[in-house]
Amino acid sequence: MAVGSTRQQKKRKPERYFDYSFLFIILFLLGFGLVMIYSSSSYDAFKDHDGDSAYYLKKQFVATLLGLVLMAVAAIIPYQIWKKFTVLAYIGSIMLLFLVRVPGLGYTANGATRWIRIFGITFQPAEVAKLGIIICLANLISRMGRGIQTVKGFLFIFLLPFPMFLAIWQVTENLSSAIIVYGIGFIMLFVASPQYKVFMGIAATGSVLAVGLVFIITKIASQSDNFRFDRVMAWLNPEAYPKDEGFQVLQSLYAIGSGGILGKGLGRSIQKLGFLPESQNDMIFSIICEELGLFGGISIILMFVLLLWRCMVIANNAPDLFGALLVVGVMGHIAIQVILNIAVVTNTMPNTGISLPFISYGGTSVLFLLIEMGIVMSVSLRIKLKDL
Amino acid sequence: MPIKNKTYIRKKIVITFFLFIAVFLVLIGRLAYLMIGRSEYYMEAAKELHERERSIKAARGRIVDATGAILADNRTVCTISVIHSQITNPQEVTRVLARELGMTEEEVRARVEKYTAIERIKSNVDKATGDRIRSYDLDGVKVDEDYKRYYPYDTLASKVLGFTGGDNQGIIGLEVIYEEYLKGKEGRILTVTDARGMEIEEAGENRIEPLNGNDVHVSLDINIQSYATQLALQAMETKEADSVSILVMNPKNGKILAMVNVPEFNLNQPYTLPEGSITPTTQEEKQNALNQMWRNSCINDTYEPGSTFKIITAAAGLEEKVVSLTDRFSCPGYIMVEDRKIRCHKVGGHGGEDFVQGTMNSCNPVFITVGMRLGVDRYYEYFKRFGLMNKTGVDLPGEAGTIMHKKENIKAVELATISFGQSFQITPVQLATTVSSIINGGTRVTPHFGVKVVNSEGETIKTLEYPMEENIVSEETSEKMRYMLEQVVENGSGINGYVEGYRVGGKTATSQTLPRGSGRYISSFLGFAPADDPQVLAIAIINNPQGVYYGGQIAAPIVRQLFENILPYLERMTYNT
Numbered sequence: 001m002a003v004g005s006t007r008q009q010k011k012r013k014p015e016r017y018f019d020y021s022f023l024f025i026i027l028f029l030l031g032f033g034l035v036m037i038y039s040s041s042s043y044d045a046f047k048d049h050d051g052d053s054a055y056y057l058k059k060q061f062v063a064t065l066l067g068l069v070l071m072a073v074a075a076i077i078p079y080q081i082w083k084k085f086t087v088l089a090y091i092g093s094i095m096l097l098f099l100v101r102v103p104g105l106g107y108t109a110n111g112a113t114r115w116i117r118i119f120g121i122t123f124q125p126a127e128v129a130k131l132g133i134i135i136c137l138a139n140l141i142s143r144m145g146r147g148i149q150t151v152k153g154f155l156f157i158f159l160l161p162f163p164m165f166l167a168i169w170q171v172t173e174n175l176s177s178a179i180i181v182y183g184i185g186f187i188m189l190f191v192a193s194p195q196y197k198v199f200m201g202i203a204a205t206g207s208v209l210a211v212g213l214v215f216i217i218t219k220i221a222s223q224s225d226n227f228r229f230d231r232v233m234a235w236l237n238p239e240a241y242p243k244d245e246g247f248q249v250l251q252s253l254y255a256i257g258s259g260g261i262l263g264k265g266l267g268r269s270i271q272k273l274g275f276l277p278e279s280q281n282d283m284i285f286s287i288i289c290e291e292l293g294l295f296g297g298i299s300i301i302l303m304f305v306l307l308l309w310r311c312m313v314i315a316n317n318a319p320d321l322f323g324a325l326l327v328v329g330v331m332g333h334i335a336i337q338v339i340l341n342i343a344v345v346t347n348t349m350p351n352t353g354i355s356l357p358f359i360s361y362g363g364t365s366v367l368f369l370l371i372e373m374g375i376v377m378s379v380s381l382r383i384k385l386k387d388l
Numbered sequence: 389m390p391i392k393n394k395t396y397i398r399k400k401i402v403i404t405f406f407l408f409i410a411v412f413l414v415l416i417g418r419l420a421y422l423m424i425g426r427s428e429y430y431m432e433a434a435k436e437l438h439e440r441e442r443s444i445k446a447a448r449g450r451i452v453d454a455t456g457a458i459l460a461d462n463r464t465v466c467t468i469s470v471i472h473s474q475i476t477n478p479q480e481v482t483r484v485l486a487r488e489l490g491m492t493e494e495e496v497r498a499r500v501e502k503y504t505a506i507e508r509i510k511s512n513v514d515k516a517t518g519d520r521i522r523s524y525d526l527d528g529v530k531v532d533e534d535y536k537r538y539y540p541y542d543t544l545a546s547k548v549l550g551f552t553g554g555d556n557q558g559i560i561g562l563e564v565i566y567e568e569y570l571k572g573k574e575g576r577i578l579t580v581t582d583a584r585g586m587e588i589e590e591a592g593e594n595r596i597e598p599l600n601g602n603d604v605h606v607s608l609d610i611n612i613q614s615y616a617t618q619l620a621l622q623a624m625e626t627k628e629a630d631s632v633s634i635l636v637m638n639p640k641n642g643k644i645l646a647m648v649n650v651p652e653f654n655l656n657q658p659y660t661l662p663e664g665s666i667t668p669t670t671q672e673e674k675q676n677a678l679n680q681m682w683r684n685s686c687i688n689d690t691y692e693p694g695s696t697f698k699i700i701t702a703a704a705g706l707e708e709k710v711v712s713l714t715d716r717f718s719c720p721g722y723i724m725v726e727d728r729k730i731r732c733h734k735v736g737g738h739g740g741e742d743f744v745q746g747t748m749n750s751c752n753p754v755f756i757t758v759g760m761r762l763g764v765d766r767y768y769e770y771f772k773r774f775g776l777m778n779k780t781g782v783d784l785p786g787e788a789g790t791i792m793h794k795k796e797n798i799k800a801v802e803l804a805t806i807s808f809g810q811s812f813q814i815t816p817v818q819l820a821t822t823v824s825s826i827i828n829g830g831t832r833v834t835p836h837f838g839v840k841v842v843n844s845e846g847e848t849i850k851t852l853e854y855p856m857e858e859n860i861v862s863e864e865t866s867e868k869m870r871y872m873l874e875q876v877v878e879n880g881s882g883i884n885g886y887v888e889g890y891r892v893g894g895k896t897a898t899s900q901t902l903p904r905g906s907g908r909y910i911s912s913f914l915g916f917a918p919a920d921d922p923q924v925l926a927i928a929i930i931n932n933p934q935g936v937y938y939g940g941q942i943a944a945p946i947v948r949q950l951f952e953n954i955l956p957y958l959e960r961m962t963y964n965t
Contacts, residue, residue, distance in 0.1 A: 328404070
């Protein structure tokens with residue numbers, strides 16, 4: 001029924017809704033990201049890639065261009081088409097994750113095997129999985145209708161992301177992406193379910209468990225020489241682990257703290273000169289803060305807030321539940337990743353590798369993010385203006 | 389079914405959005421805390437990580453003598469290093485450095501090829517070589533200049549001048565006392581570096597220029613000091629003595645013209661023990677041996693002055709009018725003090741004599757009698773009034789204080805021995821200063837070296853002044869003392885101090901060191917000239933001479949020879965007036 005009404009709209013060529021501010025925010029973040037990638041990576045690039053200081057910038061630029069093309073395609077094709085990929089999105093994503101372990105295909109960088117390399121192109125299947133879970137859950141929930149309100153339906157959606165979570169965590173050794181994938185699913189479930197108390201209960205239980213766990217870990221760590229908890233210990237007191245576990249976050253804090261209110265000026269970061277590892281990647285926000293100060297840091301956060309706000313508006317006006325849930329999934333994905341990234345660089349939570357959407361260096365990430373943006377645009381394009 | 393109809397979903401989406409906003413607000417708060425509240429802390433920490441500080445040494449001020457000779461100077465030395473990443477022509481660098489520095493090419497190549505931020509090739513290279521290497525203008529070769537303290541006269545006045553340590557700080561002597569003027573202020577070059585230690589050019593460098601130290605001009609006269617050193621060395625050798633000290637000062641103002649303590653040590657190698665000494669086995673032993681070598685006996689060590697101290701007893705007696713020049717005494721060769729028989733050095737006794745003759749004979753019973761006439765209270769009072777209880781305030785570190793009986797412990801026997809200079813200890817500089825004050829008309833002077841402080845532009849920034857205390861004895865007493873002491877040299881025990889054509893006053897002393905009966909003596913002679921208007925006072929002290937040990941026979945000739953040479957010299961010099 002929903003499909004039918006959209007087609008009718010199209011035939012009559014009504015005034016189409018297009019969210020220009022949404023597009024503008026994405027382009028701004030991409031452009032800003034490229035500038036910051038050049039700023040933060042030129043030193044490393046010059047050192048490691050035969051004096052080519054634009055090495056990372058060029059690679060990211062190509063991925064961004066390709067991503068923009070894919071975004072346009074995704075925006076033009078009706079989003080309903082993704083319904084057909086529900087099973088493939090789920091099964092395919094998990095299979096791709098396992099391909100990492102296939103000799104000849106798996107690609108290792110920075111000590112972790114998270115990439116697949118085919119015909120010289122490397123990509124990270126965990127990024128595919130994020131899109132996969134959004135498509136899969138959106139379709140399943142919208143098909144369920146009132147089924148989500150039953151215990152069985154609720155548990156089904158609640159547990160469905162788990163296999164994917166485990167695969168990303170265990171097979172590709174990427175806990176942070178696993179958490180993001182599960183977080184996306186959780187947010188979609190939260191929106192789809194009329195329940196409140198259950199979620200408050202889950203949130204409360206989760207908080208208590210987290211606090212309890214940290215408490216127990218500090219106890220154990222202080223009584224034994226167990227190195228497994230060093231990451232948590234380094235989070236609580238990075239200055240006690242300045243050489244190993246606390247090194248990166250300490251360097252990040254130096255960068256952020258030394259930025260002050262107005263920053264050192266674009267391009268003037270010193271921490272990027274070999275002091276802060278992954279400065280063009282997971283730690284790019286620290287360099288933004290060092291160069292552009294608190295002012296620049298808050299501005300970027302505000303851009304993401306605006307992006308989320310547009311997502312909210314589009315989701316709330318989506319022609320159908322499937323479209324709304326797709327947008328909610330994307331919104332959750334971006335929100336979770338931005339929050340976790342900033343939380344890590346400011347040492348608000350233990351260190352784990354999470355990139356900043358649109359800005360951090362990483363081809364697969366920007367490619368799939370832009371496909372997600374295309375899907376959101378596709379939803380927005382099918383909003384009937386008279387419904388607004 | 390449009391989403392609109394599912395109102396709870398719209399509500400949930402809005403709630404989700406605001407939950408995100410709430411979390412973002414928390415993160416913004418955290419960010420603001422880090423970037424405002426903790427900004428200074430992290431900025432400091434980051435600075436420490438990024439900035440490389442190189443100090444620029446300040447040239448230490450020189451020490452200049454009365455004639456303008458430079459006693460302590462700086463030599464510019466160079467440190468040659470290479471910065472691996474900046475070298476463009478390693479063969480050329482290796483070849484030039486090996487040739488200029490007199491090293492083998494292999495040695496240099498190993499360092500040139502070593503991958504380090506900065507590699508030192510050679511330090512303490514003289515400036516000419518450093519300049520030559522600089523003139524090649526080789527990429528990656530750094531020539532850094534540095535100052536090294538240098539003493540042009542090696543051993544001359546070593547224990548007075550002192551030397552400096554690794555941080556160019558004074559260790560002993562004038563180098564310590566005038567540290568604040570000499571030191572100057574180190575400059576700094578702050579450069580920002582990346583994680584590999586490479587300097588970041590666009591960050592610029594923050595340079596704080598060094599402030600050179602000021603020159604200190606001293607009253608020491610290199611000619612008098614050199615000659616006195618020769619005399620002291622000669623005496624030490626011929627008398628096989630442990631050490632010989634000579635102190636020459638102006639009794640009118642306390643300016644010290646020479647202070648010799650042989651054996652001296654080489655200031656350019658202050659940590660090298662004298663040849664022939666036992667090689668110390670422990671670090672502590674070595675330090676003790678060094679401290680011994682660095683000791684300035686004129687001020688760091690006390691001794692029993694013996695007969696030269698009779699000057700003080702005489703001055704106190706005359707001032708208090710318990711004795712006059714014409715008083716008659718009789719010396720049977722001893723004197724009874726309570727139940728103790730104290731001998732005169734002349735066993736047969738001097739017989740009948742007046743006070744002047746008693747002084748010329750250095751007759752113990754005469755001075756014991758004068759001491760007894762004064763009594764403990766008055767004697768002690770004069771001891772204090774003459775400044776003997778305090779340090780002289782000489783501008784050298786580590787001056788030893790007087791070792792004296794407590795007043796309540798001084799009984800007749802102690803008083804008797806003090807009267808002729810025994811049973812207590814003072815430093816040579818204390819004796820010279822006290823006698824100066826007695827013969828100069830009664831003004832207690834402060835012995836000193838420092839005259840003025842001159843900055844590197846040659847402007848005097850400070851004239852050093854020293855306390856003086858007038859009327860510690862009357863001019864009348866002072867005149868009588870000069871007369872008597874001239875008689876000692878003209879016709880008495882100090883005849884060997886007589887200098888043809890000059891009026892010289894003086895007093896001899898021979899004292900046995902403790903414990904008594906060890907056969908170790910200290911012979912000394914204190915002389916001054918001209919006797920009627922003293923311009924210079926000298927004291928020579930021979931520690932543990934072998935053979936003849938009488939001060940009048942071995943110490944007086946030293947002062948005579950010194951005076952024969954320096955008196956005509958001083959008449960020509962205008963600075964001493």
